[in-house]
Amino acid sequence: MSRLPAVALLLALTACGSGDAGEPGDPGGDDRTLTVLAAASLTGAFDDLAEIFEDAHPGVEVRLSLDSSATLAQQVIAGAPADVLATADLRTMTIAADGDALADDPRTFATNTLVLVTPADDPAGITAFADITGTAYVTCAESAPCGAIARDLLAANGIESPPVSREVDVRAVLTKVVLSEADAGLVYATDAAAAGDEVRTLPVPGAPALRTEYPIALLAAAPAEDLGRAWVDLVLSAEGQQVLARHGFGPAPS
Amino acid sequence: MSRSQPAGLGRIPPLLLVPALLGTAVVVLPLLGLVSRSPWRALPDLLGEPDVRRALVLSLTTSTLTATVCLLLGLPLAWLLARGRFRGRAVLRALLTVPLVLPPVVGGVALLGGFGRTGLLGGPLREAFGVSLPFTTAAVVLAHTFVALPFFVLAVEGALQAQGERYDAVAATLGARRWTTFRRVTLPLALPGIAAGTVLAWARSLGEFGATITFAGNFPGTTQTMPLLVYTRLQDDPSAAYGLSLVLLGLSLAVLVLLRDRWLRGAVR
Structure with missing residues (x-):
């Protein structure tokens, strides 16, 4: 909960910078930010994935906001300007879906036992x-x-x-x-x-x-929709799954 | 006090009025919020739940035990700080007040380091007697004492300082021994301060959360006090958490008001 003001502030500051270069379909633009809200248990895995993502997208900074899934779902409904939401259970993702905050149907990308x-x-x-x-x-x-x-x-x-x-x-x-x-x-x-x-x-x-299932979804109000999509693709890719496995996660159910 | 008072005495300067009102709002608004969000109708049912009753009984028991332990250990300490003449008194006072400024969770970690199963004292204790403190009600009282003792010691030390040494000196001149002086002169004079310190310790214990959950754990009946139950419920049933907070608030208010009228008048300003 204490992260919310900090996230809002960061986003307010970065919003100015991403406006001019942040057109969709312009992944090469400078100083762009991807904001990912993720369950706290994803900390290690998403830190690693953020490095991979930043290497693949020069000039893009990945901001991870890690908190309990329930808190994140509430932030998303309250309009936190983020691109992607990844929670630690389906229930909290459903809360965000019911609040019309998701752009797509959530997809399960990992499991935990x-x-x-x-x-x-x-x-x-x-x-x-x-x-x-x-x-x-x-x-x-x-x-x-x-x-x-x-x-x-x-x-x-x-x-x-x-x-x-x-x-x-x-x-x-x-x-x-x-x-x-x-x-x-x-x-x-x-x-x-x-x-x-x-x-x-x-x-x-x-x-x-x-086992618990971890769903991920692009947010309806995503300021950087293309980057959000690229992040979801990375998480679901073979490389992403490898990183998740290294941190103890089970594979996404096929 | 029948003299006529100068005009304006007892009336706050306008410049101070605004901050004073703001300060009141900071404290009172959240309390009003708590009261307005509480599920009043569900309260009787809530109080009937076994976990709630267990937590209430445990909270009252551990707070009373903590206040007693503070009295037994803190009174001699307060005397030492107020009257004792020895090197390192300032250091001792500083050490004893550390828990006042320590985040309670850090206090809990420190307690584990001292009294935990592998702690400085806890380790040998376990090896010699097979006694393990964490996850027991004794651990709750220990954690509460850790955070409440400074409140007690400072309150009583203040009372002893204010009372001064002159009555002690008179008693000594009249031939009273040290113990007699303490029991017949120092103690009765410090009684309001001691009462205030005990109530402070009791109240601090009733509300203690961080050190308890870190050091003693969270199990209904043995270590789950009211604040821990409130936090646990907040995870899945916020409305119940509001109701339980209200119970806790009512309880502390009732005790403070009751004791204020009996003992605390003039002791705490």
């Missing part, structure tokens, strides 16, 4: 998902999508011992594990990938069936 992570030294000796019974493990609160999925996975695997904490978002879950305060935690595969060697990652039985 929950995995079990433990601290690198695995203090509780967890070798399979079922081992978390009786340990100090943490999940998201059920008000967050990751918490709702975690609840279903625990039930599906017949695990009745409750977590010691229900964190408000998935980053807080990861932090508790990285700091070794918790024995284990349920986070997204992308969070586990971002934590690298600091955590051990174990699969959760049944998780692929409860």
